[in-house]
Amino acid sequence: MKVYNTSQIKNIALVGGNKSGKTTLAESIALNAGIINRMGTVEAGNTLSDYRDIEIERKSSAVGTVLYAEVNDKKINVIDVPGFTDFQGEIVSAYSAVETAVVAVNAQNGVEVGTELAMMYAEKMHTPVIFAVNQLDAEKADFNQTIASLKENFGEKVTLVQYPVNAGTGFDSFIDLLTQKMYTYSAGNGKAQISDIPEQEKDRAEELRSQLVENAATGDDELMEKFFDQGDLSVEDMRKGLKEGIATRSIYPVLCIAAKENKGVDRMMEFVSNNVPSADESQSRLEYKDGNKVSYNNGGDFVGYVFKAANEQHVGEVTYIKILEGEIATGADIVNSTNSSKERISQININAGKNRTTVDKACAGDIISTIKLKDVKLGATLTAAKNAGVEVKPVEYPEPIYTTAIRAVESSEDEKLGAALNDYTSHDPAMQNYIAREAKQTIVAAMGEFHVNTLKWYLDNVYKVKAEFYSPKIPYRETITKEAEAMYRHKKQSGGAGQFGEVHLYIQPYYEGMPNQTKYPIRGTETIELQWGGKLIFNNCIVGGAIDARFMPAILKGIMEKMEEGPLTGSYARDIVVNVFDGKMHPVDSNEMAFKLAGRNAFKEAFKNAGPKILEPVYDLEVNVPADMMGGVMTDLQGRRAIVMGMDSKGNHQVIKAKAPLAEMNRYSTSLSSLTSGRGMFSMKYSEYQAVPTDVQNALLKAYEEASKDEE
Ligand SMILES: Nc1nc2c(ncn2[C@@H]2O[C@H](COP(=O)(O)OP(=O)(O)OP(=O)(O)O)[C@@H](O)[C@H]2O)c(=O)[nH]1
Ligand SMILES: [Mg+2]
Incomplete structure (x- = not known):
């Protein structure tokens, strides 16, 4: 292959709804470019992109695949991206390498969740967009409806460059408003017969062309002036405006294809080769850590x-x-x-x-x-x-929304499983694995159940390690809601040397910026940033030598033991001020052990009287659902103790913002998918710890009591 220079290279990602036909489109692109001489099909499992065993088995893409085509003396790199929402990390990976997204839209369905995801990331990553309305040959193809849903969701930037003359069974022709010609395809060869626009299409073509001209002019002041002056633009100016509009995301052109029948694909690639920006013509999506821009300059060092x-x-x-x-x-x-x-x-x-x-x-x-x-x-x-030393700023991948605990079926394979998980997640930016220290569980965090099933498939078939998934423990916390005092005397006189220590303490709920208590004079303060979040403030308020300073660390140690294993459910405790204000010593029997135990038990006692509360992690939730499916989704959210913070409409979708406890979000992706027939999507991000409601607290206390009994 010849060496292509920067301006001759264009990079596109095929993205969009699940099963909209991206892999089939990649196949016809490759056929037209002479890379293959027969088109494979997803059904037969012989396509260029879906070549991994799991993709052949499921007849669906799971990983982004890189291909290329040489068109008009340009090299066009293509990344075929899976459409299933669980694989949205692959969209981000592809967008970090391409300058343009070709969003495939199934003409039978219009905008789908996958379309929205592709558009959401395109907005985030400033990626230009071209819509390829596909499956125009399908019996239920509805071009007008599809355009209406695109406009409803993505606005007037949606601009027709082509429209089909005979969508549905028998589809073979479209009008191209840029070249002002009709393209007609006969079955199989992928080449169009180009003819003049027939008489009966002229009015519609003219009307749509003037919309194209107007949109092409909007991005450029000079063109806009010309357009106002003349009411039209020359073909050359129109191309210029269109090209600029694509690069600056002010136009989303719409093209017509039937990928499976290889219709429209050659013209689409010609359009891409002429009109999408090359890397050096594009606003770069990647940045260096030092703030310098990526130049795509061929002259410098690699x-x-x-x-x-x-x-x-x-x-x-x-x-x-x-x-x-x-x-x-x-x-x-x-x-x-x-x-x-x-x-x-x-x-x-x-x-x-x-x-x-x-x-x-x-x-x-x-x-x-x-x-x-x-x-x-x-x-x-x-x-x-x-x-050396130049580094690209990390690309932001989606936050995992589904977690599960995992373990090897045979504990002798723990290490093998760990290595397999590390290897797998190092290739999949949207999946993480880590050890939840307090729960002593290995956690897999992913984008959904299907994503985790893919991991399972690899563990079974590639890494050959048997693993099972189970529920992750919720990392509860404990704290107090009011002040309390308590004392504890530890005294033991069996046999030899005795033990004696007495501690009086006063505890308060801690919050950021709180004033010091004035009940007891504070003589020393230790602030402990707890590893599991929150703080413990330890104040020494001893006067008159009631407890020797050398015993204070032992008292703190005893308190920390209870902070690590909270008095209510054994969870970590947080956000407490402890003031040790009195105590007693024995001239012979007092030692560190005695004060540790006295500190620990006094703290436990005070904690119980201080309105103790269990806290749970609460997440910020954003759920995006078709407006007509809001009811079911809202009812379900209420059942999950979610609090709705706001609602926004976006096209024909509603975006619900809510706060929901993690404990209730287990398998939410699966429920949302079944509530919305796969048309809903959501994201979640840790927000804060909040007290659980009384009934939940009681249930947790009971469960802890029973679990502790079992252990005895
Ligand atoms: N009628 C018709 N069917 C098509 C067309 N393009 C694709 N299909 C069919 O649609 C189904 C999905 O095609 P794929 O190419 O796997 O779709 P995809 O977008 O890659 O799917 P994912 O990778 O799973 O997101 C297959 O059964 C294809 O044969 C088309 O232009 N017309
Ligand atoms: Mg595919």
């Missing part, structure tokens, strides 16, 4: 960003790189700026799904892959020695 890493069957670790600066040539010695290790590029590959071709050199803006790097992870920045 910098590359690892947007994807995969462990491929029969190949091993494959590293996918977007070139940000300079060129890279085979044999280059480079530095992994993220961990300072040295690496060598032994091979530069261009991917067409699992098929690879090697090239000697690649330029800024291009997407390549390589193998056999020693220690390079997803998100790493690779550089020429001169640029």
Whole structure:
């Protein structure tokens, strides 16, 4: 393959609703570009992108796949992204490597959850958008309805560049408003017959063309002036405005395709090659940590960003790189700026799904892959020695919304499972695994049940380790709501040396900025930032030597033991001020052990009288549902003790903002999906700890009592 320079390289991601036809579209792109000579199908499991066993088994994409096509002397890199919402991390990964999103929309369904997700991330990551309305050949295809739903959701930026003449069974033609021609496809060969717009379409074409002209003019003051002057734009100006409008996200052009029948795809790729920005023409989505912009300048020293890493069957670790600066040539010695290790590029590959071709050199803006790097992870920045230390700012991946605990079925395989989880999650930026210290559980945090099932499939089939999933423990906390005093005398006189220690203390609920108590004079303060969140303030208020200063650390130690295993349910306690104001010593029998026990028990006693409360983690929730499905979703949220904070309408969807306790959110993604037939989506983020309601507290106390009994 020839070496393409930066301005000849365009990068697109195929995104959009689940099963809208992205993989099929990638297949027809590859066919038209001569990369394959027969189109595979998702059903037969022989497509270029869905080549992994799990994708063949499920007939659906699970991982982003990189392909390319050479069109009009340009190289167009394509990433086929899975549409299922659980894989939304793949959208982010793809958008960090491409300049344009081609959002496939199923003409039978209009806007779907996957369409919205693709658009949401496009907005977040400033990614230009082209809509490809697909499946126009399907019996139930409804182009007008689809455009109406696109406009309702994404506004007047939605701009027709084409419209079908005969959508539905038998679809073969559309009018292109830019070229002012009709494109007609005969079955199979993917090539259009181009003819003049027929008489009966002229009025509609003219009306839609003037909308296109107007939208093309809006992004550019000079064009706008011309448009006001003349009421029209030349074809050249229109192209210029359109190109600018795409790059600045002020126009979302709509194209027409039937990917499965390879209709419209050649024209779509021609449109892409002419009108989407190359990396150096685009507002960069990536930034360096030092605030410098990525230049995509081919002249400088090499910098590359690892947007994807995969462990491929029969190949091993494959590293996918977007070139940000300079060129890279085979044999280059480079530095992994993220961990300072040295690496060598032994091979530069261009991917067409699992098929690879090697090239000697690649330029800024291009997407390549390589193998056999020693220690390079997803998100790493690779550089020429001169640029060592330059690092790309981390890309923000979605917060996991589904957690589960996991363990090996055979405990002898614990270590193997740990290694498998570390390896798997290092390739999947939207999945994390960690050990929840207090619950002593290994936790997998992911985007949903399907996502976790994918992990399970890999554990069974690739890593060959049997694992089971179970409920994660909720990290409750304990605190107090009012002040209380208590004393405890620890006295023991059995046999030899006795033990004696007496502690009086006064405890208060702690809050940020609270004034010191004035009941007892404070002679010393220790502020402890608790590892599990919150604070313990320990005040020494002893006067007249009632307790020797040397016993104070032992008293604190005793209190900390109870802070670590709260008096109510054994959960961590937080946000308490303890004032030790009196006590007694014995000239012979007092020692540290005695004061530790006295401190601990006095604290426990005071805690029980201080209006103790169990706290639970509460999350900020954002649920996005079709307006007509609000009722069921709201009822369900109420059942989960959620408090609705606000509602917004967005197109024909409603966005509910709420606060909900984590304890009630187990498997929420699954419920929401069934309540909305897969059309709802949500995100959640830790917000704060809040006291549980009385009935929940009572149930937790009872459960703890029973569990403790079992242990006795
Ligand atoms: N009638 C018709 N069916 C299509 C067209 N494109 C795709 N399909 C069918 O739609 C189904 C889904 O196609 P895929 O290409 O797997 O869709 P996808 O968007 O990649 O799906 P995910 O990766 O699971 O999100 C398959 O059964 C395809 O045969 C089309 O243009 N017309
Ligand atoms: Mg797919």
